[in-house]
Amino acid sequence: MQTLEKTEPKLAELKTRLAEIRDIQSAASVLYWDQATYMPPGGAAARGRQLATLQQISHEKFTDSAIGQLLEDLRPYEESLPYDSTEASLIRITRRLYDRAVQVPAQFMAKFSRHRNECYGAWASSRPENNFAAVQPYLEKTLELSRELANFFPGYEHIADPLIDSSDYGMKASSVRSLFSQLREQLVPIVDAITSQPPADDSCLCQVFPEAQQIAFSHKVIEQLGYDLQRGRQDKTLHPFMTSFSIGDVRITTRVYENHLAQALFSSIHETGHAMYEQGISTEFEGTPLADGTSSGVHESQSRLWENLVGRSRGFWQFLYPQLQSVFPNQLGNISLEAFYRAINKVERSLIRTDADEVTYNLHVMLRFELELEMLEGKLAVRDLPAAWNERYKTDLGIVPASDSEGVMQDVHWYTDMIGGMFQGYTLGNLMSAQFFEAALKAHPEIPSQIEQGKFSTLHDWLKANIYQHGCKYTAAELIEQATGSPLSIDPFISYIKQKYGQLYAF
Numbered sequence: 001m002q003t004l005e006k007t008e009p010k011l012a013e014l015k016t017r018l019a020e021i022r023d024i025q026s027a028a029s030v031l032y033w034d035q036a037t038y039m040p041p042g043g044a045a046a047r048g049r050q051l052a053t054l055q056q057i058s059h060e061k062f063t064d065s066a067i068g069q070l071l072e073d074l075r076p077y078e079e080s081l082p083y084d085s086t087e088a089s090l091i092r093i094t095r096r097l098y099d100r101a102v103q104v105p106a107q108f109m110a111k112f113s114r115h116r117n118e119c120y121g122a123w124a125s126s127r128p129e130n131n132f133a134a135v136q137p138y139l140e141k142t143l144e145l146s147r148e149l150a151n152f153f154p155g156y157e158h159i160a161d162p163l164i165d166s167s168d169y170g171m172k173a174s175s176v177r178s179l180f181s182q183l184r185e186q187l188v189p190i191v192d193a194i195t196s197q198p199p200a201d202d203s204c205l206c207q208v209f210p211e212a213q214q215i216a217f218s219h220k221v222i223e224q225l226g227y228d229l230q231r232g233r234q235d236k237t238l239h240p241f242m243t244s245f246s247i248g249d250v251r252i253t254t255r256v257y258e259n260h261l262a263q264a265l266f267s268s269i270h271e272t273g274h275a276m277y278e279q280g281i282s283t284e285f286e287g288t289p290l291a292d293g294t295s296s297g298v299h300e301s302q303s304r305l306w307e308n309l310v311g312r313s314r315g316f317w318q319f320l321y322p323q324l325q326s327v328f329p330n331q332l333g334n335i336s337l338e339a340f341y342r343a344i345n346k347v348e349r350s351l352i353r354t355d356a357d358e359v360t361y362n363l364h365v366m367l368r369f370e371l372e373l374e375m376l377e378g379k380l381a382v383r384d385l386p387a388a389w390n391e392r393y394k395t396d397l398g399i400v401p402a403s404d405s406e407g408v409m410q411d412v413h414w415y416t417d418m419i420g421g422m423f424q425g426y427t428l429g430n431l432m433s434a435q436f437f438e439a440a441l442k443a444h445p446e447i448p449s450q451i452e453q454g455k456f457s458t459l460h461d462w463l464k465a466n467i468y469q470h471g472c473k474y475t476a477a478e479l480i481e482q483a484t485g486s487p488l489s490i491d492p493f494i495s496y497i498k499q500k501y502g503q504l505y506a507f
């Protein structure tokens with residue numbers, strides 16, 4: 001074993017290099033946040049260049065062979081430490097990211113990044129014209145590049161595996177498929193039972209709700225949930241997101257529809273869930289790769305837990321609804337709590353994933369995941385994608401989009417990123433959210449009655465202790481097993497859906 005005198009300077013050098021890379025990445029995040037919130041349109045071209053420059057510098061610094069050497073030199077030291085010690089975790093996670101980053105040539109990254117910008121532009125101009133043919137060649141190129149990216153990681157079981165692995169480490173096409181087929185089998189009859197009944201009336205949400213009051217109300221709500229506004233803020237944007245510049249500065253964005261109350265409110269709660277995760281990471285990890293969420297599924301579980309399991313629960317609105325009524329007395333003064341609760345939990349067969357309710361949402365995600373696999377496998381050509389999309393909506397959701405704008409071109413995902421590895425996290429997150437919530441309630445059965453009183457700290461503290469503080473020290477599978485005592489399962493989600501919606505719609 002190496003002596004400590006030899007090891008300490010190497011560990012210190014690794015940390016210094018990682019902190020510098022983190023600073024560059026955080027600076028890029030500030031530029032991106034500014035681009036999406038306040039930047040005037042004239043700044044677009046230069047901003048794109050500035051972001052690309054910072055990304056390139058940080059990639060070069062991270063893939064420097066000196067980092068590889070330090071990780072190699074520190075291996076015996078890592079092996080002498082407990083697996084979950086901060087130092088061993090730092091070396092282990094950095095090595096995992098390093099090994100991945102060096103597989104992909106910088107030239108390829110730059111080519112892919114340029115292509116994604118072009119593809120985004122083609123989508124943005126052809127979507128309003130409902131012109132899939134115009135974006136098809138770009139998407140074909142995206143598919144080719146996605147396959148090329150996967151092939152930098154030979155030895156996979158399924159070509160999507162390396163892509164899935166980059167956002168949901170440890171998951172494979174086969175493990176996701178198995179969970180998803182169990183889930184679909186359970187969900188389809190529930191959706192059938194609910195949608196054969198008269199739909200809930202959600203007209204109370206579709207009145208005029210002035211923007212300033214909506215923003216002020218959502219601000220108050222997210223603060224009550226435990227979002228630390230001394231270490232965060234909320235601004236307006238087009239497509240809401242959360243971003244972190246450090247553990248002390250984690251920001252969210254929202255958008256307001258004056259003719260629909262649910263949009264800003266639930267989007268703010270959703271992004272707050274992401275933000276509280278990042279705010280709760282141990283400050284010991286600041287400036288290192290450990291200061292991130294552990295997977296896209298776990299990240300999404302934290303946003304969905306607050307948005308849905310808390311934010312769309314009856315108990316939450318027992319507490320909050322009188323406050324909402326006092327902000328909007330003309331719109332909601334005569335609407336009962338029960339009517340409002342039913343409106344925010346309306347289930348329907350719909351076309352747009354981001355607007356879908358909790359029950360049908362996963363059907364949207366799963367069908368896209370499967371279309372991605374088929375494209376990557378070479379079984380589905382891009383030119384046949386719109387027809388395949390419509391066919392799947394017909395069989396899975398019982399509804400067919402009238403146009404590609406509402407169908408295969410509805411959101412930006414495939415047009416600004418790779419094909420593959422992008423969608424499973426949404427549904428994994430929903431499954432995990434129910435499993436984590438169930439474990440929190442088992443440890444603290446008083447949580448539901450506290451929520452009715454507007455007290456969220458017991459739940460928040462449980463999440464901090466079991467999930468947030470660990471950053472990405474543990475894999476998603478390790479975290480789930482530790483926090484809930486079982487591997488990831490569809491059961492908690494299904495029993496949550498059955499219990500909640502069984503009360504709203506008899507089935």
Ligand code: ZN
Pocket residue numbers: 270274300303
């Ligand atoms: Zn999210």
